Amino acid sequence: MTLDLTKIVSELRRAVALAVAHAQSGADEFVDLLRRFDDTEVLQRVEEARTSWLLAVALGRYFARYGVPEFHPVNYSCVATDGSIVASDRHGPLHYAIVNIGYCVLEYGPHPRARLGAEPTVLWKDEDLWITDGARRIPVTGAALAARRAVMELETSLRLCGDVQSPVAVLQDGTLIPWGLEGQTGPVVAWALERFATVLQEYRQRKIPVAGVISYPGSRDVVNVLRVAACDYPQLGRTVDCDDCLARVQRGERHQACRIVPDVTDRWLFGRFEGIQLSPGERSACYRSRSTILRQLPEEDQIVFFYLHTGSEIARVEMPLWIAADHRLLEAIHGIIWDQCCRARGYPLALQEAHEQAVVHREERLQIEALVDQLFADAGLIQERSAKERSKRVRFA
Numbered sequence: 001m002t003l004d005l006t007k008i009v010s011e012l013r014r015a016v017a018l019a020v021a022h023a024q025s026g027a028d029e030f031v032d033l034l035r036r037f038d039d040t041e042v043l044q045r046v047e048e049a050r051t052s053w054l055l056a057v058a059l060g061r062y063f064a065r066y067g068v069p070e071f072h073p074v075n076y077s078c079v080a081t082d083g084s085i086v087a088s089d090r091h092g093p094l095h096y097a098i099v100n101i102g103y104c105v106l107e108y109g110p111h112p113r114a115r116l117g118a119e120p121t122v123l124w125k126d127e128d129l130w131i132t133d134g135a136r137r138i139p140v141t142g143a144a145l146a147a148r149r150a151v152m153e154l155e156t157s158l159r160l161c162g163d164v165q166s167p168v169a170v171l172q173d174g175t176l177i178p179w180g181l182e183g184q185t186g187p188v189v190a191w192a193l194e195r196f197a198t199v200l201q202e203y204r205q206r207k208i209p210v211a212g213v214i215s216y217p218g219s220r221d222v223v224n225v226l227r228v229a230a231c232d233y234p235q236l237g238r239t240v241d242c243d244d245c246l247a248r249v250q251r252g253e254r255h256q257a258c259r260i261v262p263d264v265t266d267r268w269l270f271g272r273f274e275g276i277q278l279s280p281g282e283r284s285a286c287y288r289s290r291s292t293i294l295r296q297l298p299e300e301d302q303i304v305f306f307y308l309h310t311g312s313e314i315a316r317v318e319m320p321l322w323i324a325a326d327h328r329l330l331e332a333i334h335g336i337i338w339d340q341c342c343r344a345r346g347y348p349l350a351l352q353e354a355h356e357q358a359v360v361h362r363e364e365r366l367q368i369e370a371l372v373d374q375l376f377a378d379a380g381l382i383q384e385r386s387a388k389e390r391s392k393r394v395r396f397a
Contacts (some may be wrong), residue, residue, distance in 0.1 A: 078350040219267075221289065287304060
């Protein structure tokens with residue numbers, strides 16, 4: 001171990017003490033803020049606010065809570081997929097990527113059955129590995145490759161829905177919002193969103209509800225709304241403007257009114273704070289995400305979310321707006337995810353099994369590299385690794 005903990009423990013102790021003191025100092029004011037919270041006024045503030053924070057836009061009351069729906073499905077199907085990527089080493093002899101989509105189909109009812117498996121796809125052709133932008137070629141790596149995998153997961157789930165009993169729900173591991181595309185160049189965004197928008201449209205046309213389940217989410221969209229609610233700019237006749245406020249704070253001209261809001265996640269807010277805290281099986285209101293990347297999708301396919309107490313944690317559940325707007329489908333998604341969580345200690349059973357099918361172990365990755373080398377050797381070509389790559393494999397000191 002190269003890190004000497006004795007050299008950092010004192011600074012960490014001071015940091016924790018300061019964080020605790022800050023949280024305790026504004027506790028009474030924070031409780032008063034929640035007591036005075038006015039949904040109509042806050043929603044107007046959110047719409048007009050100038051801030052770089054992500055702000056949740058509530059579809060209804062911000063802190064409404066909904067119990068397990070009366071329609072608690074017993075006979076239903078759940079289709080889940082998850083994906084892993086094996087990207088070729090840039091020091092290797094061949095440029096490729098393997099996307100392994102694991103799936104799990106669970107059908108409950110008079111004739112229950114389960115199907116599990118994985119479908120690997122090798123991306124090696126130019127049209128798979130490069131995005132063409134006029135005379136320029138952009139490699140499909142990083143965020144672009146992750147977006148391709150996400151679309152393949154959705155496409156696989158959609159195909160599997162063709163042979164299951166209704167009602168059916170499709171669950172994805174993680175977010176449905178393509179965050180990785182924010183900050184990417186225009187050609188990359190257009191390339192990725194074209195297939196993403198197409199598959200979301202097909203779900204809508206076939207009326208198949210799809211949701212992404214995020215375990216232990218770190219998002220703060222609702223907490224950020226409380227910061228906007230605490231802002232004193234409107235009392236001064238001004239619009240909430242976080243950049244202006246911060247600049248004035250740095251010049252010593254004012255104090256931040258929103259400092260009374262603790263530096264916590266939405267998960268903490270809905271999991272621990274009295275009056276807002278969810279009980280097992282309960283969900284929060286639905287909220288629209290203000291992610292800029294979603295503005296390029298049709299409104300009905302833009303992603304909304306709610307928080308759900310799974311029995312062991314607060315999870316974030318994301319889905320297209322058209323599902324949240326249909327009370328019956330929203331209740332079905334809520335009920336099916338809750339039932340799946342009850343079967344597997346707080347995380348959907350189908351997603352657990354899909355993940356196990358998708359994972360590619362280190363030994364398998366090494367076998368793929370060895371296979372590529374062997375195929376080159378069979379063709380009469382002995383490929384040499386770079387000096388840097390050899391140094392990683394064999395240590396001389």
